[in-house]
Amino acid sequence: xxxxxxxxxxxxxxxxxxxxxxDLEGAMNKAATKSFPGTSSASQFREFAAWLAVLxxxxxxxxxxxxxxxxxxxxxxxxxxxEYAFGHYAWVLSLMFLCMGSSSWALAAxxxxxxxxxxxxxxxxxxLIAGLGGAMASFFNxxxxxxHAIAGFLGVIGFPIAALLLSVALGRNENWRAAxxxxxxxxxxxxxxCPAAGGDASHHDHASVEAQWGPLAATRAKGFxxxxxxxxxxxxxxxxxxxCSWVLLAAWQAIQGHxxxxxxxxx
Numbered sequence: 001x002x003x004x005x006x007x008x009x010x011x012x013x014x015x016x017x018x019x020x021x022x023d024l025e026g027a028m029n030k031a032a033t034k035s036f037p038g039t040s041s042a043s044q045f046r047e048f049a050a051w052l053a054v055l056x057x058x059x060x061x062x063x064x065x066x067x068x069x070x071x072x073x074x075x076x077x078x079x080x081x082x083e084y085a086f087g088h089y090a091w092v093l094s095l096m097f098l099c100m101g102s103s104s105w106a107l108a109a110x111x112x113x114x115x116x117x118x119x120x121x122x123x124x125x126x127x128l129i130a131g132l133g134g135a136m137a138s139f140f141n142x143x144x145x146x147x148h149a150i151a152g153f154l155g156v157i158g159f160p161i162a163a164l165l166l167s168v169a170l171g172r173n174e175n176w177r178a179a180x181x182x183x184x185x186x187x188x189x190x191x192x193x194c195p196a197a198g199g200d201a202s203h204h205d206h207a208s209v210e211a212q213w214g215p216l217a218a219t220r221a222k223g224f225x226x227x228x229x230x231x232x233x234x235x236x237x238x239x240x241x242x243x244c245s246w247v248l249l250a251a252w253q254a255i256q257g258h259x260x261x262x263x264x265x266x267x
Contacts, residue, residue: 043258044258046109046110046111046113046254046258047110047254047255047258047259049109049110050107050111050251050254050255050258051251051255052103052106053103053106053107053110053247053248053250053251054248054251054252054255056099056100056102056103056106057099057100057244057247057248059096061241063095063096063099064081064096064240066092067081067084067089067093067096070087070088070089070092071084071087071088071089073087074087075233076233076237077233077234078232078233079233080233081093081233081236081237082137082142082148082152083142085141085142085143086142086143093141094138094139094141095138097134097135097137097138098134098135098138100134100240100243100244101131101132101133101135101137101138101155102131102134102135103131103244103247104127104130104131104134104162104247105128105131106251107250107254108124108127108128108131110251110254111124111166111170111250111254112124114170114173114175114176114254115166115170116169116173117169119168119169120165120166120168120169120170122165123162123164123169124166126161126162126165127159127162129162130154130159130162132154133150133151133153133154133155133156133158136148136150136151137151137152137155159190159243160187160191163183163186163187163190163243164187164188166183166187166250167180167184168180170183170250170253171183175257179249179250179253183246183250186242186246186249187246189242189245190239190242190246
């Protein structure tokens with residue numbers, strides 16, 4: 001930092017965090033616009049990041065589908081996804097969460113230089129935070145109550161806000177206007193997380209009992225008593241599919257935009 005006379009001075013305590021954020025944002029912009037050895041333009045880097053997001057989302061969906069086959073004892077109608085950690089294939093669940101979180105980071109890298117509004121910048125940071133939530137969930141499963149709760153909060157709150165802000169911000173760009181309506185529609189679907197998260201919370205006490213008394217305790221139950229309709233599990237899965245759909249749609253639009261307008265967003 002410099003004083004009024006142009007001389008350098010040390011950062012004050014209150015300036016450290018803002019300066020750090022500014023430096024990190026500058027590094028992200030530089031990475032998004034830099035030409036790497038062996039590539040013809042920065043667009044190829046952004047296109048690679050978008051393709052990586054697509055592949056990670058595909059892996060997320062495949063891993064979730066695999067869990068239904070590998071652990072059929074968990075009824076998908078009322079057992080939430082995180083409860084697969086009580087089964088024999090917790091590592092598959094961890095890999096799924098890691099892929100889902102990493103896809104948000106890859107998408108952020110792909111579209112970073114195309115977001116120019118203040119709201120869009122907030123959306124980018126929330127997308128990174130939501131990705132952090134997914135990555136945390138891969139290391140802190142439901143048996144780690146505090147870590148898993150923090151991870152869930154970052155993802156459940158961060159992603160839908162990020163999706164809405166970015167849908168609006170990107171929709172102002174000429175290359176994204178055709179996809180704006182689709183992005184907004186899918187982004188709004190992610191708000192079903194709010195009521196579904198409440199249903200998810202109703203399983204926490206049950207999950208704690210399982211964590212205390214054994215990883216497979218009570219997992220053989222196939223449903224509730226007659227007349228009771230439980231759909232929390234399906235709602236939880238729909239949340240994941242909606243979020244994956246938005247990332248997939250945004251990444252695909254980024255790929256098409258980079259191919260049709262390779263110099264867009266490089267300034």
